[in-house]
Amino acid sequence: MNAIRRPRSSSPVQRVARRLVEPAVFDFWASRVHPLWSWERPLARLRERRQAAEGAVTLVLQTNRHFAGLRAGQHINLGVELDGARITRSYSPSKVAGNRLEITVREVEGGRVSQHLCRHARIGEVFALGAAFGTMTLPAAVHGPWLFLAAGSGITPLMAMLRELDAAGMPVELDLVYWARTRAEVCFADELAALAARHRGLRVHLRLTRQADGPAAPRIDDTDLAALVPELGHRQVFACGPHGFVHSARAQLEGRVVRFEAEAFTPPRALPGEGGSVALTLSRSGRTLTVPRDASLLEALEAQGLRPASGCRMGICNTCACTRREGITRDTQTNARSGEPDATVRLCISAAATDLTLDL
Numbered sequence: 337m338n339a340i341r342r343p344r345s346s347s348p349v350q351r352v353a354r355r356l357v358e359p360a361v362f363d364f365w366a367s368r369v370h371p372l373w374s375w376e377r378p379l380a381r382l383r384e385r386r387q388a389a390e391g392a393v394t395l396v397l398q399t400n401r402h403f404a405g406l407r408a409g410q411h412i413n414l415g416v417e418l419d420g421a422r423i424t425r426s427y428s429p430s431k432v433a434g435n436r437l438e439i440t441v442r443e444v445e446g447g448r449v450s451q452h453l454c455r456h457a458r459i460g461e462v463f464a465l466g467a468a469f470g471t472m473t474l475p476a477a478v479h480g481p482w483l484f485l486a487a488g489s490g491i492t493p494l495m496a497m498l499r500e501l502d503a504a505g506m507p508v509e510l511d512l513v514y515w516a517r518t519r520a521e522v523c524f525a526d527e528l529a530a531l532a533a534r535h536r537g538l539r540v541h542l543r544l545t546r547q548a549d550g551p552a553a554p555r556i557d558d559t560d561l562a563a564l565v566p567e568l569g570h571r572q573v574f575a576c577g578p579h580g581f582v583h584s585a586r587a588q589l590e591g592r593v594v595r596f597e598a599e600a601f602t603p604p605r606a607l608p609g610e611g612g613s614v615a616l617t618l619s620r621s622g623r624t625l626t627v628p629r630d631a632s633l634l635e636a637l638e639a640q641g642l643r644p645a646s647g648c649r650m651g652i653c654n655t656c657a658c659t660r661r662e663g664i665t666r667d668t669q670t671n672a673r674s675g676e677p678d679a680t681v682r683l684c685i686s687a688a689a690t691d692l693t694l695d696l
Contacts, residue, residue: 378403378465390520392442406468408496413647415464426648428493487515487577506535517546557584578602617693634683651685663692
């Protein structure tokens with residue numbers, strides 16, 4: 337379980353050739369012969385696109401030999417070419433099978449990448465892949481009862497792990513509690529029902545918060561999980577969803593269960609008193625910007641028309657990390673302040689608490 341496919345090691349001939357060949361030039365000409373050929377860059381080609389739910393699609397990708405693989409539950413950065421520029425976003429594959437990946441993407445209002453993937457991506461389109469990252473994965477040997485908590489797109493990493501457990505015969509007792517607004521927005525609905533019917537130890541609880549033809553289910557902060565899930569105190573828990581969902585799950589369960597791990601795919605809301613703006617100096621370019629204190633530095637820079645490197649946008653992949661030269665930043669996840677000079681900050685989960693200088 338959780339095997340990682342490694343790229344083939346370089347032969348002596350390849351190691352010698354590496355000194356003589358410019359990879360970018362090789363990639364340019366090789367792509368004219370086969371879209372997935374490259375010197376060393378991991379790439380993936382879109383082979384199939386199907387509707388996953390209302391407002392969401394599943395993309396089936398074929399990877400090339402340079403992609404090292406990933407464990408169910410991990411994330412990858414997907415590079416998409418839009419208007420002559422590469423934009424990177426992080427996705428957690430919902431299925432991993434050899435050189436095939438499936439990512440399930442929900443369209444986000446104003447989201448250039450999600451709209452392209454859901455509406456316009458054509459069969460055969462090639463994407464750049466980053467290395468896998470993330471630690472919320474199943475252990476090599478699973479044991480004891482588990483609880484998965486998902487809201488919205490948070491179902492995707494948990495679905496990959498469910499499929500892995502299914503392939504192993506569902507060796508543990510597991511409850512999945514999955515919140516969605518309506519039944520039409522539930523991803524993998526038929527497959528989840530089939531999995532629950534096939535495995536006596538798997539129970540799926542759908543919680544529909546805005547269903548028009550029936551009573552609305554309470555959100556997680558108004559749900560008594562101990563009444564819903566038997567032997568809650570013996571559970572190992574994985575939770576994934578928006579920041580508010582993860583915060584509520586953590587507040588309710590941390591310290592009450594055997595293990596609690598969570599990932600949030602949206603930034604937290606600003607806390608009271610974090611209003612106003614400060615000056616942000618970019619030391620490399622010499623520019624000084626006025627940025628709000630209640631937004632992440634990544635969001636503030638993008639609002640000014642800048643495009644710093646980014647990936648997961650939730651503090652995991654470190655693609656957006658840069659050096660803070662002067663000033664104090666606030667961790668938007670914990671509200672902790674840090675002012676140590678020449679320290680690394682992650683733009684996606686850091687906000688400016690004072691006037692600030694970054695090595696950008």
